[in-house]
Amino acid sequence: MKEIKEKAELAASFLKGLANKDRLMILCELSQEEKNVTALIEATGITQTSMSQHLNKLKDEDIVTYRRDHRTLYYSISNPHVFEIMGTLYEAFCKED
């Protein structure tokens, strides 16, 4: 039964989509509301090319999606499981007590 290995591979790939400082900051922004690329760049300080690559990776993993309004692309989190994991990370790393 190699099913478990295939699922582990999918899950690992999904986690790799999240496992980067810049992408977590992007998702942190998007967890509040959808944002366009320029707004994401301003909010995070990530360079344009790098932002585009990170967003592409997040799209590949079905973590985010986007809608177009004229020439502006608005990105948002498309996978509800991401919110769960962000919540766990918040508990683990962002809480004082």
Place this chain on the structure above:
Amino acid sequence: MKEIKEKAELAASFLKGLANKDRLMILCELSQEEKNVTALIEATGITQTSMSQHLNKLKDEDIVTYRRDHRTLYYSISNPHVFEIMGTLYEAFCKED
């Protein structure tokens, strides 16, 4: 306020500890009960050297810990947040419906 970046870096590092097929399989085994290295190798098919390296990385990220009984090392999950994330991954990738 660069705090958020530092926390994103810590969180990303933690997620990187999880974001690997072999390590997820190891954690899947350990989520049930503690296991020694040989048992983990048998259960997963991961080679000895590779297992040792993966366990070392999991230790570095404080994801697992171990106890010694004579010359056998028993590993177990030491971070409760890991169970939460494993639960989310199970929902996302291992459920049929």
Place this chain on the structure above:
DNA sequence: TTATGATATTATATATTTATAAATTAATAA
């Protein structure tokens, strides 16, 4: 049309991760 704004793509250098083989340590039984 043409210029501009918003974003993506390509190319490439660097860094990090992973896989594999060989050697080493540490504990214990003989």
Place this chain on the structure above:
DNA sequence: TTATTAATTTATAAATATATAATATCATAA
């Protein structure tokens, strides 16, 4: 002691991820 079992460490090659600069696309306003 010595041999053996259980596991780690080291070295290194191959694969993947990241950062950066340059170029391209595409929609729209002038």
